[in-house]
Amino acid sequence: MIEGITIYEILTLTTIIFFIGVYGFLTRTNLISMLISVELILNASVVNFVIINKYLYPDVLQGVFFSIFIIAVAAAETALAISIIINLYRQISSVEVKDTEIMKY
Amino acid sequence: MDFSSFLLMRHEIILLAITLLLLVAEVSIANNKKNSIVHLAIFLFGIHTIVGFLKMDYGDLFGGMFHTNELIKFFKSVLNIGVLILLLQSGDWIEEKILHQQRGTEFFMLLFSSLLGMYFMISAGDFLMFYLGLELSTLPVAALAAYDITKRISSESGIKLILSAALASGVSLFGISILYATTGSIYFIEISEIITSNNLTILGFVLFFAGLGFKISLVPFHFWTADVYEGAPISIAAYLSVISKGAAVFILMILLFTVLKPLMAIWENIIYVIAIITMFIGNLFALRQQNMKRFLAFSSIAQAGFILLGMITGNQLGIATVVYFVLIYVFSNLAAFGVVQAISLQTGKENMKDYEGLYRTNPNLSLVMMLALFSLAGIPPVAGFFGKFFLFTAAASKGYYLLVFLAVVNVTISLYYYLLVVRAMFLRKNENAIPYFKSKIYMKLGLLITAVGILVIGLYSPLYNYIHELSKSFLN
Numbered sequence: 001m002i003e004g005i006t007i008y009e010i011l012t013l014t015t016i017i018f019f020i021g022v023y024g025f026l027t028r029t030n031l032i033s034m035l036i037s038v039e040l041i042l043n044a045s046v047v048n049f050v051i052i053n054k055y056l057y058p059d060v061l062q063g064v065f066f067s068i069f070i071i072a073v074a075a076a077e078t079a080l081a082i083s084i085i086i087n088l089y090r091q092i093s094s095v096e097v098k099d100t101e102i103m104k105y
Numbered sequence: 106m107d108f109s110s111f112l113l114m115r116h117e118i119i120l121l122a123i124t125l126l127l128l129v130a131e132v133s134i135a136n137n138k139k140n141s142i143v144h145l146a147i148f149l150f151g152i153h154t155i156v157g158f159l160k161m162d163y164g165d166l167f168g169g170m171f172h173t174n175e176l177i178k179f180f181k182s183v184l185n186i187g188v189l190i191l192l193l194q195s196g197d198w199i200e201e202k203i204l205h206q207q208r209g210t211e212f213f214m215l216l217f218s219s220l221l222g223m224y225f226m227i228s229a230g231d232f233l234m235f236y237l238g239l240e241l242s243t244l245p246v247a248a249l250a251a252y253d254i255t256k257r258i259s260s261e262s263g264i265k266l267i268l269s270a271a272l273a274s275g276v277s278l279f280g281i282s283i284l285y286a287t288t289g290s291i292y293f294i295e296i297s298e299i300i301t302s303n304n305l306t307i308l309g310f311v312l313f314f315a316g317l318g319f320k321i322s323l324v325p326f327h328f329w330t331a332d333v334y335e336g337a338p339i340s341i342a343a344y345l346s347v348i349s350k351g352a353a354v355f356i357l358m359i360l361l362f363t364v365l366k367p368l369m370a371i372w373e374n375i376i377y378v379i380a381i382i383t384m385f386i387g388n389l390f391a392l393r394q395q396n397m398k399r400f401l402a403f404s405s406i407a408q409a410g411f412i413l414l415g416m417i418t419g420n421q422l423g424i425a426t427v428v429y430f431v432l433i434y435v436f437s438n439l440a441a442f443g444v445v446q447a448i449s450l451q452t453g454k455e456n457m458k459d460y461e462g463l464y465r466t467n468p469n470l471s472l473v474m475m476l477a478l479f480s481l482a483g484i485p486p487v488a489g490f491f492g493k494f495f496l497f498t499a500a501a502s503k504g505y506y507l508l509v510f511l512a513v514v515n516v517t518i519s520l521y522y523y524l525l526v527v528r529a530m531f532l533r534k535n536e537n538a539i540p541y542f543k544s545k546i547y548m549k550l551g552l553l554i555t556a557v558g559i560l561v562i563g564l565y566s567p568l569y570n571y572i573h574e575l576s577k578s579f580l581n
Binding site for chain 1: 232236237240244247251257258261263265268272275276279281282289290291335
């Protein structure tokens with residue numbers, strides 16, 4: 001609980017972060033930036049879980065546990081994505097989205 | 106709770122043991138004898154499949170996070186059979202193309218980890234277990250899609266899969282967090298008691314649905330499918346289209362029918378619309394494909410649309426028909442992918458044009474392919490017809506006549522493009538047809554099982570009755 005700040009403000013913040021992530025994912029042209037956008041989405045949900053747990057249901061720590069697992073899985077996800085991107089970079093010397101479109105329609 | 110109650114997780118424990126055993130084998134077997142790992146993996150998984158059918162107890166573990174019942178056990182066995190066929194079909198590919206790169210064992214370990222994730226996903230009792238299972242089933246497949254590290258196309262499909270999967274699971278997580286906000290719990294049982302239909306719940310549900318819709322490749326979320334299938338190794342494309350999709354369909358159906366049942370008025374409409382556009386877009390895009398893998402990708406999107414017809418009912422008939430259809434779909438789609446894989450392994454050809462005149466040179470392969478395509482299209486004597494027929498019956502029993510009519514229209518469209526392949530194989534003459542070749546024993550066995558499955562399942566009616574009985578226990 002933070003003094004003087006209600007749950008509405010924080011939920012508004014996380015929702016904005018979430019949609020920034022979605023917007024970034026759809027508009028970025030660099031694979032790494034797309035990955036960062038996905039991280040924004042995941043982090044928005046992490047904050048959501050913690051805040052909802054803290055403000056609305058403080059007796060049981062379900063949301064906090066959930067957020068810890070999300071952080072761990074997100075790290076694994078990023079590591080895998082980065083390794084695939086590195087492998088791609090070795091072959092085409094680029095991490096731009098426009099270079100990864102030899103398969104279309 | 107004592108240690109014997111862990112035996113409820115028998116499938117998971119045995120699979121984990123096999124994965125670890127393969128790791129030991131990888132270390133201890135000399136480099137020039139690595140092909141024994143392929144035999145070892147297939148042998149161990151065969152035993153696991155058989156053990157999976159044995160009698161076991163049902164119940165809850167970890168305070169309700171994990172639960173099993175008869176239908177879940179049956180569905181795990183269906184997935185096992187699918188993966189076993191897949192291993193048989195891809196054994197030759199691994200021996201010939203992958204082993205000399207010293208990367209044979211990883212294939213099995215990643216595949217089995219992904220299957221383990223699916224087990225956890227379909228027996229999840231709360232959203233945390235569900236999310237972990239979902240991720241464990243998706244991430245290894247992304248690594249496998251990029252498995253052919255020498256090919257650019259494979260890396261591309263890997264990056265497309267992992268980025269879309271990450272976005273989908275992120276969106277789905279945000280939805281779960283909203284559901285958590287409205288109900289105060291992540292346990293399915295508690296949620297189903299509290300949840301009511303209000304705006305926030307609907308928002309959460311829609312976001313959550315998007316994540317699973319991605320796994321099933323329903324239409325607004327299907328863009329990754331064709332690209333990933335085309336670029337990934339064929340066995341991984343088959344895995345994504347059969348096993349991964351089947352598990353996701355099952356858990357989505359269970360969640361809709363039990364946890365999210367109070368929202369039925371909402372999700373009925375969503376599924377109604379998505380079923381129609383999924384069938385139409387999948388079929389219409391399949392018409393213009395020349396690459397067999399892309400062709401099968403769009404055909405599998407269309408099949409997902411048909412599956413939704415059974416899901417819209419929300420009752421026991423829906424569960425039984427969907428599980429039955431998925432069982433048939435496993436056999437028919439694996440047969441089609443198996444033939445594509447056999448031909449691609451021998452000749453490297455994947456286009457529909459290359460299949461012209463195949464019947465004259467390789468009659469057996471053409472016959473299996475024909476059976477598979479007839480089953481996917483739903484032509485009466487083979488199993489696919491009964492699967493589709495029951496799905497349509499389920500939808501019609503709830504009065505969705507327009508939906509069933511549109512589905513029948515789509516069956517007709519799909520018949521056209523499935524028959525295009527059959528025509529190429531049987532009627533067209535070709536000077537440079539693919540020459541006669543002999544597949545190895547594993548591939549033959551894999552194709553034989555699928556062919557027998559396609560022929561037998563449709564005619565052996567006690568199987569459907571059995572599934573129907575099992576689904577009774579599910580909705581209490």
